[in-house]
Amino acid sequence: MTAFFPFRRLGRFGRLQLLRLVAQTPAPIGRLMPRRFWTPPPGGIDFGDFGRTEPISVDFGFDRGLPIDRYFIERFLERNSSTVRGRVLEIGDNEYTVRFGGTQVEKSDVLHVDATHPVATIVGDISVPGTLPDRAFDCIILTQTLHLIFDMRGALAELARALKPGGTLLVTVPGISPVDRGAWRHTWYWSLTENALERLLASVLAKEDTEVETFGNVFAATCFLQGLSLHEVSPAKLDVLDKSFPVIVAAAAKRPLE
Incomplete structure (x- = not known):
């Protein structure tokens, strides 16, 4: 079990690095990705028809x-x-x-x-x-x-x-x-x-x-x-x-x- 520990760490860190890279993806490409992987960066939200104070x-x-x-x-x-x-x-x-x-x-x-x-x-x-x-x-x-x-x-x-x-x-x-x-x-x-x-x-x-x-x-x-x-x-x-x-x-x- 100990021998596999470095690989598990590498996999976890690798996933974190991947998520950081994905977060920097430009919006036109990011919006094509599954929502669990990409969200608009701060300041990049498009409120559209919901950008109003009345429902x-x-x-x-x-x-x-x-x-x-x-x-x-x-x-x-x-x-x-x-x-x-x-x-x-x-x-x-x-x-x-x-x-x-x-x-x-x-x-x-x-x-x-x-x-x-x-x-x-x-x-x-x-x-x-x-x-x-x-x-x-x-x-x-x-x-x-x-x-x-x-x-x-x-x-x-x-x-x-x-x-x-x-x-x-x-x-x-x-x-x-x-x-x-x-x-x-x-x-x-x-x-x-x-x-x-x-x-x-x-x-x-x-x-x-x-x-x-x-x-x-x-x-x-x-x-x-x-x-x-x-x-x-x-x-x-x-x-x-x-x-x-x-x-x-x-x-x-x-x-x-x-």
Whole structure:
């Protein structure tokens, strides 16, 4: 083993020297190299359309197409579509219930805080105990809602109580995200990490029955902050996962059978 040590050192130093040489490569050639080998030198960044202090869209990208965060949310729901069955509760409307549950859904409920909402079947605030019926739902879909509730743990406790034994809570929350400029601006309290959502759910449901995941990378986060939509970017780039840049944090959490 000792005899090979100089060669290992030479290889390591050789790689370092190669990286230094590559870093000095002129931009026209460097941009053709794999990104892990070459980055623009300091002062050499071309900001292009991103070189502005206002985002390209101030509406998360809805005005340009499907927002990038929705792409991640819908991938998560599609993978967990087998749990969208029986009696299902969704917040605001039942679009995802119908889309991902289909004929598996026997009864669709919609929760809203506004009693005049046309499709609401349950009216109330999920952070208030007793808002939901006990052990009533086979699945609860809670997308991009938890961060609008200051007492997140209280809301999750209410949702957990409302699940049937064996029922599933499908929840998504923002990680790296703009803050809404419109109706939700004054109740936008949180952005969460994977660790935060995992601990919150573990306080009300068994950790072993919960799967938490993240979606995003620096490219996805940058494009989402600028308000680009799905059709403007490469889905292959969005699908690369870098947990240091969570755009969406999602979890499928089951209430244990009793």
